[in-house]
Amino acid sequence: MNSQSTTNAQDARAFYLSSFDSLSKQSFVNEPAWLHEIRRGAIERFNELGFPHTRLEEWRFTNVRAIAETEYELAAQAGEYPAEAFEAVRLPQLDAWRIVLVDGVFSAELSSLRGLPEGVRVQSLAQALETDGALVEPYLARKGSYEDNPFAALNTAFMRDGALISIPQGVELNKPIHLVYLGSAGSRARAVFPRTLVAAGANSKFEIVETFAGRGENHLTNAVAEISLGEYARGQFIKFQREAASASHISNTTIDLARGATFLHHNLNFGGSLVRNDITASLNGEDVDCTLNGLIMGHRDQHVDNHTTLLHEKPHCRSWEMYKSILDDDSSGVFKGKIFVQKDAQKTDAKQTSQSLLMSDKASINAMPQLEIYADDVKCTHGATTGRLDENALFYARARGIGPEAARAMLTYAFAAEIVEAIDLPEVRDELEGLISERLPA
Amino acid sequence: MSLLEIKNLCASIEGKQILKGVNLTVNPGEVHAIMGPNGSGKSTLSQVLAGNEAYEVTSGEIIFEGKNLLEMAPDERACEGIFMAFQYPVEIPGVGNTYFLKTAYNAVRKYRGLEEVDAVEFIKIMKEKAKLVELDDKLLKRNVNEGFSGGEKKRNEIFQMAVLDPRLAILDETDSGLDVDALRTVAGGVNKLRDEKRAIVCITHYQRILNYLEPDIVHILADGRIVRTGGSELAHEVEEKGYAWLEQGAA
Numbered sequence: 242m243n244s245q246s247t248t249n250a251q252d253a254r255a256f257y258l259s260s261f262d263s264l265s266k267q268s269f270v271n272e273p274a275w276l277h278e279i280r281r282g283a284i285e286r287f288n289e290l291g292f293p294h295t296r297l298e299e300w301r302f303t304n305v306r307a308i309a310e311t312e313y314e315l316a317a318q319a320g321e322y323p324a325e326a327f328e329a330v331r332l333p334q335l336d337a338w339r340i341v342l343v344d345g346v347f348s349a350e351l352s353s354l355r356g357l358p359e360g361v362r363v364q365s366l367a368q369a370l371e372t373d374g375a376l377v378e379p380y381l382a383r384k385g386s387y388e389d390n391p392f393a394a395l396n397t398a399f400m401r402d403g404a405l406i407s408i409p410q411g412v413e414l415n416k417p418i419h420l421v422y423l424g425s426a427g428s429r430a431r432a433v434f435p436r437t438l439v440a441a442g443a444n445s446k447f448e449i450v451e452t453f454a455g456r457g458e459n460h461l462t463n464a465v466a467e468i469s470l471g472e473y474a475r476g477q478f479i480k481f482q483r484e485a486a487s488a489s490h491i492s493n494t495t496i497d498l499a500r501g502a503t504f505l506h507h508n509l510n511f512g513g514s515l516v517r518n519d520i521t522a523s524l525n526g527e528d529v530d531c532t533l534n535g536l537i538m539g540h541r542d543q544h545v546d547n548h549t550t551l552l553h554e555k556p557h558c559r560s561w562e563m564y565k566s567i568l569d570d571d572s573s574g575v576f577k578g579k580i581f582v583q584k585d586a587q588k589t590d591a592k593q594t595s596q597s598l599l600m601s602d603k604a605s606i607n608a609m610p611q612l613e614i615y616a617d618d619v620k621c622t623h624g625a626t627t628g629r630l631d632e633n634a635l636f637y638a639r640a641r642g643i644g645p646e647a648a649r650a651m652l653t654y655a656f657a658a659e660i661v662e663a664i665d666l667p668e669v670r671d672e673l674e675g676l677i678s679e680r681l682p683a
Numbered sequence: 684m685s686l687l688e689i690k691n692l693c694a695s696i697e698g699k700q701i702l703k704g705v706n707l708t709v710n711p712g713e714v715h716a717i718m719g720p721n722g723s724g725k726s727t728l729s730q731v732l733a734g735n736e737a738y739e740v741t742s743g744e745i746i747f748e749g750k751n752l753l754e755m756a757p758d759e760r761a762c763e764g765i766f767m768a769f770q771y772p773v774e775i776p777g778v779g780n781t782y783f784l785k786t787a788y789n790a791v792r793k794y795r796g797l798e799e800v801d802a803v804e805f806i807k808i809m810k811e812k813a814k815l816v817e818l819d820d821k822l823l824k825r826n827v828n829e830g831f832s833g834g835e836k837k838r839n840e841i842f843q844m845a846v847l848d849p850r851l852a853i854l855d856e857t858d859s860g861l862d863v864d865a866l867r868t869v870a871g872g873v874n875k876l877r878d879e880k881r882a883i884v885c886i887t888h889y890q891r892i893l894n895y896l897e898p899d900i901v902h903i904l905a906d907g908r909i910v911r912t913g914g915s916e917l918a919h920e921v922e923e924k925g926y927a928w929l930e931q932g933a934a
């Protein structure tokens with residue numbers, strides 16, 4: 242039915258190895274040696290790891306065979322993205338600097354980056370690698386970011402473009418940055434490997450919205466984001482995942498937080514048929530505040546897996562985590578929330594909550610907290626709840642004249658409200674409200 | 684035409700028969716009191732009137748303004764003009780009191796062919812009605828009943844009644860959990876909502892609230908049946924002697 246061929250798992254590896262060899266002789270040939278070293282290390286690691294299977298603890302509930310068996314088109318040729326479709330995802334109400342990539346390639350035409358403050362860089366990663374490799378090198382593929390994850394390794398081996406955001410020490414951005422990864426429509430399964438680098442200097446402040454909006458059938462986004470905040474930097478990062486219904490979306494996000502930094506991450510999932518997000522935050526200095534929030538709205542046969550890891554390395558840090566899943570039809574969700582509190586991390590205050598609302602008999606969720614605490618003077622709590630809409634509350638609303646669908650919609654929205662309210666940008670909150678409402682009982 | 688006519692109503696929950704043939708007629712403008720011991724089926728009757736599907740009506744009829752109430756969904760009944768103040772009002776985290784009530788108010792208006800009101804106009808209506816039961820403005824901004832004290836919840840129920848302007852209000856133990864001052868305020872609010880078109884059915888265990896409401900007719904519900912009907916003297920009798928003598932009389 243599709244033009245792409247399928248392979249078995251052994252051949253899957255060979256496909257990427259040979260693709261890497263041919264790209265090494267073409268597109269990668271003019272790259273600096275250090276970058277090629279990184280790529281080579283990554284493809285070797287991928288070769289060792291192979292694609293994950295469900296016998297691995299970290300992949301028990303998520304089967305990626307469909308990805309492994311697809312020979313994606315890897316060539317970076319940007320297709321067309323219709324203007325009205327762009328309008329629908331670019332958050333036009335949001336006064337922001339926009340950097341836009343289509344099929345993994347920077348689009349100067351769709352981007353709007355005028356008026357950035359002195360010293361602030363928001364640019365195509367490919368361009369930055371060409372002109373300022375030295376600036377990028379210290380932040381790219383740091384300390385084994387792909388060691389345990391074959392998808393992160395593949396991204397590192399095949400990444401072509403993405404976004405570099407660098408904010409110098411002391412600079413507080415007065416407008417958010419919207420990073421938009423578009424994918425053109427088409428029935429040929431295509432893979433893109435976007436790479437986002439965010440380096441925020443000490444005492445800086447930023448807000449970044451990242452949108453993934455692929456339109457292609459069966460396409461794969463395999464994204465990596467590396468985010469670092471210097472001492473006392475403050476940042477908010479909002480990810481909207483609204484890929485096409487048949488797409489696969491895999492992402493690996495690492496967050497490094499220095500002393501006194503404050504960071505909020507909002508992981509908002511609407512699209513995709515097979516979705517896996519790994520988010521790892523390292524609290525590397527004292528007095529860090531880190532929030533990881535997530536919202537999963539699953540329907541049809543979507544499968545959405547979120548793995549989060551909070552590494553408390555130093556004393557007096559706070560982490561707050563709230564993941565909410567609303568699962569309808571045959572959809573399934575996975576939440577694994579790991580919190581490691583190292584011996585040195587006394588006075589850690591960590592709270593994790595995972596709540597799931599099952600809207601149908603066939604929807605399901607696997608929620609697994611995992612706490613490993615090596616310090617003795619800490620406050621760590623976690624809780625996971627799964628349930629349905631409260632029948633008493635439904636009856637109460639209906640007894641006041643509210644119709645059955647409206648009552649369900651009201652209560653479902655209420656379930657998600659905490660996640661919406663935690664977002665600090667009103668325009669983004671409105672967009673999120675709209676996206677949630679579209680999915681509510683009509 | 685009577686406003687409400689209940690004929691030989693039998694209802695059960697989880698297979699257990701609770702109402703065993705209730706007959707009741709309520710006319711516009713009347714205030715009825717239904718008294719009865721705990722477990723006699725007072726809340727069951729309220730819930731069945733409001734349309735709670737957890738209860739099964741096994742036989743009998745409920746006619747409201749000439750229409751068959753049993754064929755209507757709970758929200759339709761509310762839109763038709765039935766309001767039931769819950770004995771245990773439900774907390775709804777994440778839904779603001781104002782938003783909730785505005786949604787309800789507009790749903791009712793739409794059903795009645797009236798134009799929906801916007802947020803500004805609704806706030807005006809709400810502020811005016813809140814005074815009726817001296818409901819603290821702060822509670823309007825909170826989530827529906829969330830963290831409200833027992834008394835605040837009961838005030839909120841009567842406040843909702845004032846806003847939704849029903850034809851028939853069923854107050855299920857609105858007096859329980861209220862101290863003397865709160866009881867006076869809430870009962871005062873209910874009294875202000877009395878008029879010749881509206882009927883009120885006040886369900887209570889104690890005679891206390893009836894001193895304020897002065898019902899036209901008092902019924903005693905025992906073991907799923909109305910066993911006595913009379914004037915306010917019946918309430919005083921219950922106050923003096925308890926319920927035991929009535930149940931014996933019914934047997």
Ligand SMILES: Nc1ncnc2c1ncn2[C@@H]1O[C@H](COP(=O)(O)OP(=O)(O)O)[C@@H](O)[C@H]1O
Pocket residue numbers: 696697699701719720721722723724725726727728
């Ligand atoms: N969910 C239920 N399941 C089983 N029995 C119930 C349930 N709810 C109420 N009952 C029973 O129905 C009877 C009547 O209850 P109720 O109508 O609440 O009485 P009242 O309001 O007069 O105190 C009681 O015996 C009570 O235990």
Ligand SMILES: [Mg+2]
Pocket residue numbers: 725726727770856
């Ligand atoms: Mg009761």
